[in-house]
Amino acid sequence: MDESTAKPKVAVHKFSSCDGCQLAFLDMGEDLLTLSAMVDIVHFAEAGMLDENTPVDVAFVEGSLNTRHDLERIQAIRKNSRFLVTIGACATAGGLQALRNFTDADAWHSAVYATPEYLDSLTTASPIRSAVHVDLELWGCPVNTRQVTAAVRALLSGVTPAAEQDKVCMECKRRQAVCVMVAHGTPCMGPVTRTGCGALCPSFERGCYACYGPAENPNTDALSHWFEGLGLLPEQLREQYHGINSQAEPFTAAGNRYRK
Structure with missing residues (x-):
């Protein structure tokens, strides 16, 4: 396919999370077929597509950062993405995992694991924006299908997506x-x-x-x-x-x- 007619590439990445926000894509039903006609989804493990390192126009990221490996992955994803969009409470605000930030995580590790020194865990669970620049945050636990669809259409049209501000x-x-x-x-x-x-x-x-x-x-x-x-x-x-x-x-x- 000629580069000028190639569809924009989209990836959906997962970090520490429950997968609920990724299901917002799968719950689109017929709208998912419409989305797949607009873009080429190259990486989305939940749906079976695996190509994590390919450059993309839009990368959606679910989940919080909890390990050193997470930090390495998110840097690579940021480098390979034109737009990086965080989806859901875990990616935007740490999620339930971040409740451990208010406790002594090392004490919990020692109480649960016989050899905690082998763990790769960071001392805190952090949102994605703590490590890389984020172009758009979609809040929610989980996000809804309407948010995801509107974000894709806006970003690919060169328009800043409208953010919900009402209480x-x-x-x-x-x-x-x-x-x-x-x-x-x-x-x-x-x-x-x-x-x-x-x-x-x-x-x-x-x-x-x-x-x-x-x-x-x-x-x-x-x-x-x-x-x-x-x-x-x-x-x-x-x-x-x-x-x-x-x-x-x-x-x-x-x-x-x-x-x-």
């Missing part, structure tokens, strides 16, 4: 969902979390878990005051912020105020 509270208003904090006294991270899920949990009378990361200008001080009024203890307040997106700076700082 989950705004989505609740649009869905005419009753506020779980006001009506039921249920702790909810919706006032400081960006939308993307369609306010799924509040729609079923559950508090938001902050899956889509901090919204624009999150007022964590005001939300913490609300939580205190609901009777949450300091440890419970910390757990609200130090969850799926614990390494997102506004959440890290807010949770640290309640650490012993």
Whole structure:
């Protein structure tokens, strides 16, 4: 095929994660066929394509960095990619793995493994942006198909993808969902979390878990005051912020105020 007519190349890479964000691709259904007509997916282990080191136009990366080998891999991926896009909470904010950043990881290793010196683990679990330049971050646990499709179309068209900035509270208003904090006294991270899920949990009378990361200008001080009024203890307040997106700076700082 002539180089001028060749389809753009796309790769999907996995680091420490549950694979849920990669499934956002596979869950596209017929849209995946449309995507494959637009691009050439050269590496995607979940779908069977294996060519990790080929240069690509867009590299999607799921998962956090936890080993020295991870650091070497992500540097190579960055070098071989025109655009690097992180997908999901693990890649953008460390994910659940980053909860170990608040503990003594070496003590855990010694307690679990007979010879911990053979482990390649870093002292912390880190988001991808801590090691390389990231062109676009897609937040969510997991990301949704709409985000992935829109990102591919925008990047390949030379357009900056539009980022979700509304808070989950705004989505609740649009869905005419009753506020779980006001009506039921249920702790909810919706006032400081960006939308993307369609306010799924509040729609079923559950508090938001902050899956889509901090919204624009999150007022964590005001939300913490609300939580205190609901009777949450300091440890419970910390757990609200130090969850799926614990390494997102506004959440890290807010949770640290309640650490012993």
